Amino acid sequence: MRLAAAIVAGKLVASLSRRLNFGGGTTLPGGITRRIDPGALGKMTGRLRQGCVVVTGTNGKTTTTRMISNMLQVAGLKPVHNRSGANLVSGVTSALLNSSSITGRPGGDIGLFEVDEANLPLVVAEAKPTVVVINNLFRDQLDRYGEIDYIAGLWRKALRQLPSSARVVLNADDPLVASLGKSLAASVLYFGIEDERYGRATLEHAADSKSCVSCGARYAYAVAFYGHVGKYSCPNCGAKRPIPDLGADSISLNGTVGAELLMRGPQGPLNVRLGLPGMYNVYNALAAAATGLALGLPLEDVKAGIEGFSAAFGRIERIQIEDKLIFLALVKNPIGFNEVLRTILLDGAQKDLLIVINDNIADGTDISWLWDVDFEVLQTRTRRVVVAGTRAEDMAVRLKYALVDPSKVEIEKDLPRALHAGLAGVEKEGTLYVLPTYTAMLEVREVIQRLGYVGKFWQD
Amino acid sequence: MKVVIGHLYADLMNIYGDRGNIIALTRRAQWAGVEVEVRNLALGQTLDPREYDILFVGGGQDREQSLIADDLQKVKGGSIVEAVEDGAVVLAVCGGYQLLGKYFKTGEDVVLPGIGLFDAWTVAGNRRCIGDAVVECSFTGERRTLVGFENHSGKTYLGPAARPIGKVLHGFGNNAEDGFEGAVYKNAYGTYLHGSILPKNAWLTDHLIASALRRRYGQNIVLPPVDAGLEERAHRAVIARIRGRGKMNTGAI
The missing domain is CATH 3.40.1190.10 (Mur-like, catalytic domain)
Structure with missing residues (x-):
């Protein structure tokens, strides 16, 4: 009863x-x-x-x-x-x-x-x-x-x-x-x-x-x-x-x-x-x-x-947006971030990235872990990195100290604009690699969804 | 010019992005035209106090902390104190800071002896002090702020021979009671702030490097200015967010 x-x-x-x-x-x-x-x-x-x-x-x-x-x-x-x-x-x-x-x-x-x-x-x-x-x-x-x-x-x-x-x-x-x-x-x-x-x-x-x-x-x-x-x-x-x-x-x-x-x-x-x-x-x-x-x-x-498995929501996702592709991969700790970087850099080509770092409770409020990630691998293999999220500035500082060319790094706190900026830099048929923390991933999905490209997550 | 940085227990004491401090010291010294050598100082390794310009020790978990407490007593403590008396620069964060004081009494009532560099002692508290912190400092002669993130349950108290690093404008500080954070003795600094602390507080990084150079190359050494625009932007962003939430104590900022 x-x-x-x-x-x-x-x-x-x-x-x-x-x-x-x-x-x-x-x-x-x-x-x-x-x-x-x-x-x-x-x-x-x-x-x-x-x-x-x-x-x-x-x-x-x-x-x-x-x-x-x-x-x-x-x-x-x-x-x-x-x-x-x-x-x-x-x-x-x-x-x-x-x-x-x-x-x-x-x-x-x-x-x-x-x-x-x-x-x-x-x-x-x-x-x-x-x-x-x-x-x-x-x-x-x-x-x-x-x-x-x-x-x-x-x-x-x-x-x-x-x-x-x-x-x-x-x-x-x-x-x-x-x-x-x-x-x-x-x-x-x-x-x-x-x-x-x-x-x-x-x-x-x-x-x-x-x-x-x-x-x-x-x-x-x-x-x-x-x-x-x-x-x-x-x-x-x-x-x-x-x-x-x-x-x-x-x-x-x-x-x-x-x-x-x-x-x-x-x-x-x-x-x-x-x-x-x-x-x-x-x-x-x-x-x-x-x-x-x-x-x-x-x-x-x-x-x-x-x-027969396709990726769990947002952990890794490929979303076609007009003639460009978004490759979305969740990052939430140094080990995972290193693995994602290693994986996307495997082919040696120059990459366009959007990194979104939030420090909400579900992300972990301490972002000092960014200093344990080996961002130095991006020095030679990035065309452009847009950084966004509540801790965008911290991320930009980390990239500066990883000796990623500052002229390639852009801070854009507004997420829709950051996504546009990221996509705008990508060539036709090219890929924007979007790497968000957990709550940032939810926001990214929401922005993309407003453009009409992915479903609500609890339905899939 | 050259600085030699000793990274104490790099393998064991590194839980809060402490590597960021070594990266910040290295890059900013290099950008100022100073050559840098970083040496790891592991358990069991001795150090010659005259060889090192800057010593850094980060935070660790309980298991690691008792291992290094022992090593500090038996192997390195005397040399660290001697180096500081001779003007060497030390930065100790969180667990490392605790063990440079007189002792740390853990939650299991075990007393880990410290090396007594700071007139300070730490006892385990029953709540964790976690969150962004802002501290106002004036030890360089100018009013400055430090921003960082703290995560500790130990409460540190300072004796009469120790000065705090600054006044807490937001966060908990040494013990969440007296409103002060950290400890300073000569060129040695102990703090609970990580984040990592140095990248977003470039003025402190530059101060540490300049102090180390003056000890070795003479008091009139001036560090050439190194751009800190992005670092200061990140620093201000933390302060602005805390202020935006209406949570900052009154202070000079």
């Missing part, structure tokens, strides 16, 4: 919120429902026939979750999924609420939730997931969460609550994430990259977890793929990267277009053609595939799910 009342109230708020154009009603309704019935989330997930999957990590949550969603649908399942990316416990509750009947029967057979890093313990405790997926842990929005060791501690505690029937999918190549697999009742499935050709011999500046989780000595890296993710070992205590259950061999990166890779898992090899660029998306695909295996999905469904 209480659940029913909570659901009715939540649904009402969701409907009002959409009608009054407050957005998709992706967070508030869940909050209301939880206020009325604090046990609502657990009651609703308890009615999911196939249980639920929870995905977290600093980078790639939305993309990985959407790949998994595709896979589940190919396999004939109907996921209840917080697609909009509202990933606090209220957002997860909202997703279930929106899909469920008034009596609380969910409108699907498996839950699929991307979950904010700090919300994982609460979601694990309430939703009792059957699979938990953790892709990576980087420095992100320290002002919001505190330090990465603190987050790792939260996760460790949460994972130890899982029963032996649960499965945990972890990135073997991220030392802090891999270390979470120790002393769990749940069984662990590791994924990682074996092919060393795209790795580097040294860590990039922005790398975070450089010292051994067990003894504090500095890890030795045979190869680093990005950030602190790579093949590491501790020269002092001998701690090593676990051997991945699902490994990627023969990777071939194809510029901003995509990648091909050979996955090797317990059920045999799998050739996958990925429609997303960069090494970080190879990891997202591996995390998704490993989750598919943990759920016992057939290999061909895993493959079809990944290959």
Whole structure:
């Protein structure tokens, strides 16, 4: 009875919120429902026939979750999924609420939730997931969460609550994430990259977890793929990267277009053609595939799910505007920003960029991380950079100190004008690379949408 | 002319874009025609106080902070104090600042000893001081502002032998109680401001470089002017936003 009342109230708020154009009603309704019935989330997930999957990590949550969603649908399942990316416990509750009947029967057979890093313990405790997926842990929005060791501690505690029937999918190549697999009742499935050709011999500046989780000595890296993710070992205590259950061999990166890779898992090899660029998306695909295996999905469904995937909203998007293309990629921390720069610069041509840096709460109010991004790579490979956002001036200063020619850099605080300025500089059939932080991305999409080019995000 | 910059614990103490300070010092010195050499000073490495013109230490997480507290006691602390007594320039931010004081008492009641360069001590607080900060300073003889971002739960208190870096116009400062921020002793500066602090406060960067050059090449050294138009624009933008929200204390700006 209480659940029913909570659901009715939540649904009402969701409907009002959409009608009054407050957005998709992706967070508030869940909050209301939880206020009325604090046990609502657990009651609703308890009615999911196939249980639920929870995905977290600093980078790639939305993309990985959407790949998994595709896979589940190919396999004939109907996921209840917080697609909009509202990933606090209220957002997860909202997703279930929106899909469920008034009596609380969910409108699907498996839950699929991307979950904010700090919300994982609460979601694990309430939703009792059957699979938990953790892709990576980087420095992100320290002002919001505190330090990465603190987050790792939260996760460790949460994972130890899982029963032996649960499965945990972890990135073997991220030392802090891999270390979470120790002393769990749940069984662990590791994924990682074996092919060393795209790795580097040294860590990039922005790398975070450089010292051994067990003894504090500095890890030795045979190869680093990005950030602190790579093949590491501790020269002092001998701690090593676990051997991945699902490994990627023969990777071939194809510029901003995509990648091909050979996955090797317990059920045999799998050739996958990925429609997303960069090494970080190879990891997202591996995390998704490993989750598919943990759920016992057939290999061909895993493959079809990944290959049929188009980018999650705004993470990477290509939008045709008349005779020009906008390539939109979210940037939210040094590691991610470096990967995006590396990916768009792969072909060596001169680029036109629009960088939009906001410092709202959802972006992280501290923008000092811009100094950890290697913007120096832009020195020789930019035609023009327009900078916008609440912190446009900081971005311009960063480019000055990265020795990007100041005559190529333009500050334009007004976003529509910045977008026009960016596009105006691009030649016919050329591309404007738009790199916004999270709230800036929402604004960019809104501006583009007013021009009539993309749909509202909670509908896709 | 040349400056040698020692980046203390570059691998460990770097959580708030601290690299930006090294980049700012390097570029502005180079733009002024000064040669620059940056040396990393890792755990276990000793330093000769006469070799270094500028020493920088940034912020770190708790785990790193206890590692470096130990190294400061056993390996580097004496040399740092000696360098400062001899006129060397030091900039210490956040966690680094805390350990250049007398001690830091953590939330678990562990006391990490500092090197006592500043007559200051730090105790863990129960709320985090997070946000943009504006500080008014006059240690160069002129009234100036510093803008930055602070993120700390430690509260630092100054003893009679320490001077603050300035007065808090917006933000929390040393301890969110007395309205002051940072510490100055000779040419050593400790502060909670990152952002990174130096890029948007080019006047401080230039002041640090000029002080280092005067120690080595004589008191009448004048740094040739280096353009800071963009940096000052970014500086003013922070102040204007805070003022726009009506949140600035009264001050000279």
